[in-house]
Amino acid sequence: MLARVVAVLAVALAAILAGHRLLPALGGVTPVLESGLPWLGVAIVPMVALAAVARSRGAVVAALAPALVWAVMFGPSVLRRPPGGPSDFTVATLNVGVSNEMSGEAVQAAAAGRDVVAVQELTPGGPAAKELSTIYPHRFQVGTVGLWSKYRLDDAKRIDVGLGWARALRAVVRTGKGDVTVYVMHLASARPGETSFRDKTLKEAGEVIAKDKSRRLVLLGDLNTATTDRNRGNLVPPLRDAQEEAGAGFGFTWPSGFPITRPDHILYRGMDATLAEVREATGSDHRAAIADLRF
Known part of the structure; x- marks a missing residue:
């Protein structure tokens, strides 16, 4: 049961991250959610931990799906370094x-x-x-x-x-x-x-x-x-x-x-x-x- 819950939540999180612009505005709630979108990645850690507790390989794989989506979306920002050089x-x-x-x-x-x-x-x-x-x-x-x-x-x-x-x-x-x-x-x-x-x-x-x-x-x-x-x-x-x-x-x-x-x-x-x-x-x-x- 725990493994199934983790898998469903992980897939939902991955979908929200990847498809947030497809979600309805919900009277302005969704755009505000988007303002803190990178922080949704924090939820990945407890999901992976719960998947490990459940001892389910499928739940672990599902929990890593939003991690992959997050890395693709925000990894470049985390890893980016200023080009530097002269400025005007x-x-x-x-x-x-x-x-x-x-x-x-x-x-x-x-x-x-x-x-x-x-x-x-x-x-x-x-x-x-x-x-x-x-x-x-x-x-x-x-x-x-x-x-x-x-x-x-x-x-x-x-x-x-x-x-x-x-x-x-x-x-x-x-x-x-x-x-x-x-x-x-x-x-x-x-x-x-x-x-x-x-x-x-x-x-x-x-x-x-x-x-x-x-x-x-x-x-x-x-x-x-x-x-x-x-x-x-x-x-x-x-x-x-x-x-x-x-x-x-x-x-x-x-x-x-x-x-x-x-x-x-x-x-x-x-x-x-x-x-x-x-x-x-x-x-x-x-x-x-x-x-x-x-x-």
């Missing part, structure tokens, strides 16, 4: 935390060595904005999102991605080696049973990016969608993900104490990523995502 443009993004009294220290960590820094959940005139303005000569802020740069910013404007108010921006960064169009976005939140509004903003963001014909483009921000979320297909492709191209591991950024998913993203086109990492940020419930890009 270094970026960071951080949701600093609206109630973070140490946001000035948080952005210091994110900004270290970066050409541009994108920040979300800013308090206008708060510690994070003040600290970044002492580091960078150029900035553009729209409500609770902002962009700070060592290079001149031109054509800066606010963007509405379906929230009903502007919580996104666009600016052209005039680097010494060429222009880069940078978007900073903070999309709607996603919770079990409550993803429709987030999905709408993802779609709007994809449409905004699709209309932009800039040769080099970077999207930075808290997109409230994980790498494994089915709805991220509005953005990737056509954009590429710096963590998937040049980061070791999953690059989880939330929650900061023990990250289990990655809502914070660095997406780009017209360049190559040479490095992607995650940094701790004092007082924030997010970690900062950083990347080095080569023209």
Whole structure:
């Protein structure tokens, strides 16, 4: 009996991992499940142990099936190493935390060595904005999102991605080696049973990016969608993900104490990523995502 239960559960887990995009959305429950998809692999260990206890070769083989599926899906992320090499443009993004009294220290960590820094959940005139303005000569802020740069910013404007108010921006960064169009976005939140509004903003963001014909483009921000979320297909492709191209591991950024998913993203086109990492940020419930890009 135990062997049969283990076999059924193992086959079901393998099917969920391999075919998660075929599952119905269930009112937004499935997309949230997808946000933690790699963690389903934790269930494989007790399944193998129970199969061993049952002394059933068939149960052991069945229990190894989801392990194989997991390895195919996520093994490359675990084994990947940054390509390294020279870079032309270094970026960071951080949701600093609206109630973070140490946001000035948080952005210091994110900004270290970066050409541009994108920040979300800013308090206008708060510690994070003040600290970044002492580091960078150029900035553009729209409500609770902002962009700070060592290079001149031109054509800066606010963007509405379906929230009903502007919580996104666009600016052209005039680097010494060429222009880069940078978007900073903070999309709607996603919770079990409550993803429709987030999905709408993802779609709007994809449409905004699709209309932009800039040769080099970077999207930075808290997109409230994980790498494994089915709805991220509005953005990737056509954009590429710096963590998937040049980061070791999953690059989880939330929650900061023990990250289990990655809502914070660095997406780009017209360049190559040479490095992607995650940094701790004092007082924030997010970690900062950083990347080095080569023209």
